[in-house]
Amino acid sequence: MTALAVVTGPSRGIGRAVALELARRGVDLALVGRPSERLASIEAECQALGTRARSFACDVAEPESIARAMEAVLREQGAPDLVVNNAAELVYGPRVHELTLEAWDRTMAVNLRAPFLVCRALLPSMLARNAGRFVHVASISSTIGCERASAYAASKWALVGFAKSLAEELRGTKLVSVAVLPGSVDTDMLAATPFPPQMSAADVARVVVYYGLDAPSAVQGAAVELFGA
Numbered sequence: 001m002t003a004l005a006v007v008t009g010p011s012r013g014i015g016r017a018v019a020l021e022l023a024r025r026g027v028d029l030a031l032v033g034r035p036s037e038r039l040a041s042i043e044a045e046c047q048a049l050g051t052r053a054r055s056f057a058c059d060v061a062e063p064e065s066i067a068r069a070m071e072a073v074l075r076e077q078g079a080p081d082l083v084v085n086n087a088a089e090l091v092y093g094p095r096v097h098e099l100t101l102e103a104w105d106r107t108m109a110v111n112l113r114a115p116f117l118v119c120r121a122l123l124p125s126m127l128a129r130n131a132g133r134f135v136h137v138a139s140i141s142s143t144i145g146c147e148r149a150s151a152y153a154a155s156k157w158a159l160v161g162f163a164k165s166l167a168e169e170l171r172g173t174k175l176v177s178v179a180v181l182p183g184s185v186d187t188d189m190l191a192a193t194p195f196p197p198q199m200s201a202a203d204v205a206r207v208v209v210y211y212g213l214d215a216p217s218a219v220q221g222a223a224v225e226l227f228g229a
Contacts, residue, residue, distance in 0.1 A: 002052070005212070006030045006073060006080045008060055008118060009087030011038035013187035014137055017205035018084055019046055019053070025209065029053040030073045030080065032060070032118075033087065060087045060114035061106055070121035079125035079132070082212040085115035085159075086137040090152045092193045104151045111155035116162060126175060133176045135212045136163040137204075140183040140225060149193070156181075160223050167221035178211050179223045180204065198228025 005022050009015040010031040016038075019029055023046035031046070033039045035057045046053035054077065058069035073080070089110040091103045115136055126132035141149065142156035163179035170177055182204045184190055186197035207226060211219060 002026065002028050003081040003213070004028045004030065004077055004079075005082040005084060006032060006118070006122065007084045007086060008032045008058075008114065010042050011036055013189060014182070014185060014201045014204050014208075015084075015086040016042050017201035018086060018208050020049070021202070021205040021209045022046075022082075022212075023049040023051040023053065025213065026051060027082070027213075028077065030077055031055045032058045032069050032073070034059055060118075061089075061109045063113070063117055066114060066117045067121060070118060074122070074125055079129050080122060081132055083118060083122055083132070083134045084137065084208060084212065085118055085134065086208075087111075087114060088137065088139075088152075088189070090149060090189050090192065092149050092152070095148060096150050099151060107151040108155050108158075111152065112158050112162065115159060119166060127173065130174045132174075133212050134163070134166065134178070135208050136160075136177070136179045137208065138163070138179045138181045138223070140181050140227065142179075142181055142223075143225065164221050164223065171220065174217070176217055176220050178215075178219050178221065180208055180211065180226065181223055182226045183228050199226060203228075 010019040043055045056069045059065045138159045139156040141153040142160045146153035160179045167177040184195045184198045
C-alpha cells in the first residue's frame with residue numbers, strides 16, 4: 001500500500017523540496033497551502049513523478065481553514081503515514097519594541113498554533129491505525145537568540161517543545177514525533193535577512209524524508225540541528 005504524506009507550505013522553499021523528494025520516493029501527497037500558481041505547479045510536478053498528489057486549499061493562520069482542509073484530507077485520502085509541519089512565517093527587521101502585536105500573533109499562529117491544530121486533527125486517525133510520523137520543521141533559531149526576529153525565534157523554540165512533548169505522549173505507540181532545525185537555507189524567506197545561505201532546501205528535504213520514512217523509531221523526540229557544510 002502506498003504511503004501518504006501531508007505537507008504544509010509546499011509551494012516553495014523547504015516545503016516544495018520535501019514534496020518533490022517524497023514524490024520521488026513514490027509517496028502520495030496531500031499538499032496543504034494557500035491557492036496559488038506555485039501550489040498548482042508543485043502539484044503538477046509531483047504528479048509528473050508518478051505519485052498521486054492533491055492540493056488542499058488552506059490558510060494555516062486560520063483555525064477553521066485548517067479544520068476544513070484536514071477533514072478533506074481524511075475524507076478523500078485517509079489517515080496519513082507522515083505529517084510534515086513546514087509552513088512558516090518570518091517577520092525580520094523590527095526590534096522587540098517595534099514589533100506589532102499583529103505581526104507577533106500571526107507568526108505564532110502560522111509557526112506554532114497551526115502545527116498543533118494539524119496534529120490534533122490527524123492524530124485520532126493515526127492512533128487508531130497505530131502508525132505514522134510527524135516531522136516538524138523548526139529552525140536553528142530555536143536554539144539561539146535571533147536579533148530582529150524575536151517572534152520567529154520564539155515560535156520555533158516553542159515548536160521544538162511541542163514536538164518533544166508530543167513525542168512523550170506517543171511513547172508506547174508506533175507513532176513518532178521529531179523536529180528538524182535547519183540553519184540558513186537558500187530560500188525566499190532567507191533572502192529577507194542578511195544571513196548567507198549555508199545549505200539548500202534539497203539538503204533539508206533529504207533529512208526530513210529520512211526521519212519521516214527511514215529512521216528507526218529510536219529517534220522519538222529528537223531535535224536534529226543542521227548547520228550546513
